[in-house]
Amino acid sequence: MQANCLTWSRRAAQLLLLVLISQPAPALSQTAAVCPIPNLPSPVSFCWDECMRHCGEVVSCVSDKGYYYDSFGCAGCASYDLKVKTNDDGLAIVVPGEVLTYTIEVVNFGITAVAGARVLDPFPLQAVVWTCVGDGGASCTGSGSGDISDTVTLPVGGRVTYTATGTVPLVAAGTLSNTASVTAPQGVTDPDLGNNSITDVDVVGGPQEALGFFTLAPCRLVDTRGHNWPPLWAQHTRAFPVIDPYPYPYGAYCDTIPSDAKALSLNVAVTEPTSAGNVRLFPAGQCVPNVSTVNYQAGETRSSNAVVPLNASAEFSIFDGQPTGTVHLIIDVTGYFR
Known part of the structure; x- marks a missing residue:
């Protein structure tokens, strides 16, 4: 065992993490190498930041920023990222x-x-x-x-x-x-x-239509997981109404969005993609844009903030840019423009 670092089975590391996270993290240098696992060069601070995604071996350790990670494959962090x-x-x-x-x-x-x-x-x-x-x-x-x-x-x-x-x-x-x-x-x-x-x-916004921004308590507008509603399909577009939206299985009813909203401030998350791809949000009825909102690899959970204009019926659409497969979608509204 080396200082603050153990290499165990996945289950053992997960159990250890439950103990570790209840303890205060030590104040470690942000420039010194930490968790000096074999084959991991110094410094490793940036490796730990991305450790959760580059893994194959279970390692529980303390990062240079004082956080505990239950990480899979820190010893095999990607050479290039x-x-x-x-x-x-x-x-x-x-x-x-x-x-x-x-x-x-x-x-x-x-x-x-x-x-x-x-x-x-x-x-x-x-x-x-x-x-x-x-x-x-x-x-x-x-x-x-x-x-x-x-x-x-x-x-x-x-x-x-x-x-x-x-x-x-x-x-x-x-x-x-x-x-x-x-x-x-x-x-x-x-x-x-x-x-x-x-x-x-x-x-x-045009010079005569200076839009105002209104903050909302986060409201879940869309969630395709676990409600007998299908995920997004590759190369398909799905429209989502904002005013009087579908009740579950789509998502919660966000009744604080006014009917004259021109655009929404959103947090858009994807999870369980079966292949690499992207999702693109745009006003319903318009052509699919070339610019993506969230990019992802197969199996990743990723999110991004976005401002999405609405059409005259207060609707926006989402295009799934995967070549094949499906992806689940979660959208929270954090504000609107009007």
């Missing part, structure tokens, strides 16, 4: 002609350095200028204009942060979507592509 951690302009509603600033953060969560990764962001803005800074030994192009198409170097735990400023086009309408992504260089295999991009979506 590039991730877009942040893509946000800090707004939910924008108007044509407004100046926006996006913050895009890309991190190497794997245990092997990556040189030559590509960061891309085709902005929906005009007159974009951007700067970039590296942290933890990471490097990127210091500044540029227009879309981001940058080659970066990311050591283990390294990150690059872009700050981009531009103007919303005067002809913008509906929603404004910005997708930032990172791709591994040739010869490098990133086993988890579900975290390689993030899309920020804002509602575009």
Whole structure:
């Protein structure tokens, strides 16, 4: 046994975790290696952050942030795991002609350095200028204009942060979507592509229709699990009414959403996907967009916040972008625009 680290059977580790979580976690250094399991290089702090997804061997340990994990396969963390951690302009509603600033953060969560990764962001803005800074030994192009198409170097735990400023086009309408992504260089295999991009979506309000945002206590609008209602099917679209929605088996009745709501603020979660894919939310009756709301791999549970405009009948639709199979959907409403 090594300090704060045990390698046991799955059941033993789960039982141990029940004991561990009742104890206060020690204050460990955020830079020192912790749980020095064989074959796991130092430092391992970023490996622990992603440990829950990269597992095959049961290990119960204390992370460098002081949390206990019941992790499966920390000793086999993925060598490469590039991730877009942040893509946000800090707004939910924008108007044509407004100046926006996006913050895009890309991190190497794997245990092997990556040189030559590509960061891309085709902005929906005009007159974009951007700067970039590296942290933890990471490097990127210091500044540029227009879309981001940058080659970066990311050591283990390294990150690059872009700050981009531009103007919303005067002809913008509906929603404004910005997708930032990172791709591994040739010869490098990133086993988890579900975290390689993030899309920020804002509602575009006209100059005469400044929409207000109203917060709600989270209300579960949709839950396809365990209520004799089918999951989403691959390559199919399903519409969901917001006003007077279907009672269970769809979900709970969210009676606090007004009939004149123009858009919803949602937390969208997927679970039990039988294959890798994505779901896309959009106003019912419109064409399926190319921008996804949540990306996932087979068997993953993932979630994302989204702002989804409604059609004139207060409905939105969801397209399941899997090539085959099904996925369950859970949606909570956290607010609305009108």
